[in-house]
Amino acid sequence: METEESFPFYKTAFVLVVLAIIWFFRETIIYNSYKKYFAWISNKITENVKEGLKDEKTRLFQVLHDYKDQQEKNLTILEVGSGAAPNLSFYPANTKVVCLEPNQHNDSYANENIKKEGNSISVDFVHGYAEALPFENETFDIVVCTLVLCSVEDMKKCLQEIKRVLRQGGKYVFLEHVGYENKKSWAWTLQCVMNPLHRVLFDGCETHRDTETYIMAAGFSDFSVNRFTHKPFPSWIRPCISGFATK
Numbered sequence: 123m124e125t126e127e128s129f130p131f132y133k134t135a136f137v138l139v140v141l142a143i144i145w146f147f148r149e150t151i152i153y154n155s156y157k158k159y160f161a162w163i164s165n166k167i168t169e170n171v172k173e174g175l176k177d178e179k180t181r182l183f184q185v186l187h188d189y190k191d192q193q194e195k196n197l198t199i200l201e202v203g204s205g206a207a208p209n210l211s212f213y214p215a216n217t218k219v220v221c222l223e224p225n226q227h228n229d230s231y232a233n234e235n236i237k238k239e240g241n242s243i244s245v246d247f248v249h250g251y252a253e254a255l256p257f258e259n260e261t262f263d264i265v266v267c268t269l270v271l272c273s274v275e276d277m278k279k280c281l282q283e284i285k286r287v288l289r290q291g292g293k294y295v296f297l298e299h300v301g302y303e304n305k306k307s308w309a310w311t312l313q314c315v316m317n318p319l320h321r322v323l324f325d326g327c328e329t330h331r332d333t334e335t336y337i338m339a340a341g342f343s344d345f346s347v348n349r350f351t352h353k354p355f356p357s358w359i360r361p362c363i364s365g366f367a368t369k
């Protein structure tokens with residue numbers, strides 16, 4: 123009789139202790155698993171996205187080659203939110219690149235991709251956030267940021283930081299998916315409807331940001347933008363902008 127009564131007690135106590143441990147570490151467990159999942163999923167789609175955007179990126183990154191010729195020196199590039207590092211193959215030879223990325227689970231994917239590229243680029247990895255770039259003022263010739271401003275917490279601060287670490291005359295090169303221009307269209311409404319789910323599935327990525335306006339307001343001296351529709355993306359993240367701004 124005593125054993126029958128004490129058994130549920132110990133069992134219940136054990137379950138409660140396990141639950142308490144999970145509860146105590148809940149943020150670390152959930153946060154880490156989520157970040158791991160996102161690094162895995164973005165690496166899975168990176169190759170397709172890279173292939174789909176190949177022509178656009180080849181055209182966009184020509185600005186790096188032109189800038190290198192103009193400066194007559196090898197470039198120092200900061201890539202913000204580098205993820206699985208899909209842009210390196212577009213950079214000029216002998217470039218020195220610093221890849222800044224907050225999610226450490228991307229490191230192994232990025233390293234694999236760099237090995238595959240096997241070109242003459244030197245790459246350093248730094249963990250950090252675009253809102254607080256851990257670099258001195260005027261450190262880089264170029265800052266590249268692709269498909270990142272949709273996910274950052276404070277876009278204005280990120281742009282200030284990008285401008286701060288660029289040398290005078292340096293270029294900020296961007297490619298982002300953005301909100302549809304017509305805020306009365308069904309397409310824009312769909313972006314708004316899909317936004318909460320998209321945010322959860324893709325690490326805070328927002329579907330309908332007005333990124334162009336923020337870049338224009340960031341105080342760069344020169345600004346060139348190309349608006350295009352990237353058909354392989356689902357319709358709620360199809361409108362994109364790419365271009366560069368000069369400090």
Ligand SMILES: C[S@@+](CC[C@H](N)C(=O)[O-])C[C@H]1O[C@@H](n2cnc3c(N)ncnc32)[C@H](O)[C@@H]1O
Pocket residue numbers: 164168202203204205206207208222223224225228250251252253267268269270273274275
């Ligand atoms: C959709 S992925 C794009 C990765 C890569 N730039 C590309 O073009 O494939 C977005 C990346 O931005 C990073 N990210 C999110 N918030 C960030 C922040 N505040 N500062 C820097 N990177 C951030 C994410 O960790 C992720 O690697």
